[in-house]
Amino acid sequence: MEYKKEHELRVSQLKFIGKVLSVFTHELNNHLAIMKESIGLIGDILSSQKSSVQHGLEESLKTIQSIENQTGKTSWLCKQLSSFGHRMDNPLSIFSVNESVEELLVLLNRIANQKKISFEKDFQENIPVIHNDPSKLQFLIFCLIEEGLRRLDRNGRIIFKTTRSGGSIAINIIQKGNFIETDEKGLCSNEISQHVINQLGGTIYQEEGGEGVTITLPISRHSGSEMAD
Amino acid sequence: MKKKKEIKVLLVDDEVDFVDTLAQRLKMRELMVATVYDGEQALSFIKKIEPDVIVLDLKMPGLHGMEVLREIKQLSPHIQVIILTGHGTEKDEEEAKRLGGFDFLRKPADIDLLVAKIKEAYWEKIERAMTAIAFAEEGELDTARKIIKKEE
CATH class of the missing domain: 3.30.565.10 (Histidine kinase-like ATPase, C-terminal domain)
Known part of the structure; x- marks a missing residue:
């Protein structure tokens, strides 16, 4: 009986880890997608013949700020996941x-x-x-x-x-x-x-x-x- | 032939920074772009202004993208919908196509590929509409309806 309970617990724990990882990777991927679009936008602005230098500079700085924010959020999320993972390394x-x-x-x-x-x-x-x-x-x-x-x-x-x-x-x-x-x-x-x-x-x-x-x-x-x- | 600027695109995604940045990039590529941040907003939007193509996320607060796709296809079957998701499975892809989605892309998608898909979706919509009109003029209204709903 004890073995059966323990086995059931392990199966549920694996599902739990799977769920957390899938939510986390979704979150991470979203931040990476924002960074990719932001970098792409800077490239678009810099290569655009239509945009004036001043407008291009303002837009680029705003976009660079957005990349910096997203990098910070992604890094913070990675830290949370790393900590979550380490709790399993060392149970007690x-x-x-x-x-x-x-x-x-x-x-x-x-x-x-x-x-x-x-x-x-x-x-x-x-x-x-x-x-x-x-x-x-x-x-x-x-x-x-x-x-x-x-x-x-x-x-x-x-x-x-x-x-x-x-x-x-x-x-x-x-x-x-x-x-x-x-x-x-x-x-x-x-x-x-x-x-x-x-x-x-x-x-x-x-x-x-x-x-x-x-x-x-x-x-x-x-x-x-x-x-x- | 219509100019690119006349292709009306609606972006639907709860990631505000993502959708706003993508909108700017698409506008720089001569598309008319509007943005909304969830499924309910998307459905209200299309009742007022009808886009040619909708780029739709799946996992959003409230209505799931798949429910939104189903609703769009009931309200306005001729609007083309491209799914753009960070979390789609093959099963989701199959379901989206079954519900009448035009294509299924994963984030982050290449901007040139996305623009190409939007244009492709737009031209398919025009072609379908013209074929349906031709059938309607011949009095074959059922066939015309099926073409619009992609039921042929």
Whole structure:
């Protein structure tokens, strides 16, 4: 049974990575396409006999600025993906919950935009870093985001709230808006979510009054009951 | 023969910087270009001003490009649609052609290739319209309709 759950988890994790990579490459390709068109436009302006020198110079400078901005955005996105990848290299590590949630939101923002759903952050500042498995935490949050994106209608919001509560960090994920009925199946079953949270040594529960789902994680690794070494 | 400047092109893409820069480049190539940033805007636009050719992205907020293509072909089947996407699969390409899309290009596309495809799409539209008129004048209205809808 344990083996079956673990296998199911690995399959879902691979789908999760595939999804993140496909969103990311789409985003990257868009920035590269803008850079290509911008460089092309400079070439067009410089080779155009019609444009006056002053107009050509102004347009070229504006376009160069656009290339610089796009390069910056692309480089920043690459950094997020690199960090996301490294979390899988080294499963047990000390990390900031806020940063790992933020990283996931950046990589998944495009999917949310396409469905006209917004992500909102309400992170408590200066919460302590924890020792745990960030890639499994990201996977679990991804499953909850995916569920929100399936259930929420356009203009819905998914709010991510982090707080310190005693020896734990709580991540509250709240879906707001109109809900639609869907038969579409999610990436992970309740059984898999429970399996992951057990491995993280935390808890996951539905808040009363529709206030979303809360994940709690121990600040100290040793407070995890079933966490793998 | 119409001058190039009379070919009306509508660019539909949610990447504002991309679409604005591409529009400038196409204008420098003597095309009349308008831009909108999502599918809903594209459908409202064509109800007011009818372009000859639409260059359409697939993954956009709200309506997906494929739904927009389907709607365009219902509203104005004679408008030619070229898909220009950064994320298209072979399945998407097949679906776009099935829905009546003229061609399927991937970003970043070569500007000369894009211009050539726009002109090709435009001339095909004109040829189709002239053939349909000829059939209509002969009283063969069904045939004329099928030609416009590419159902022959």
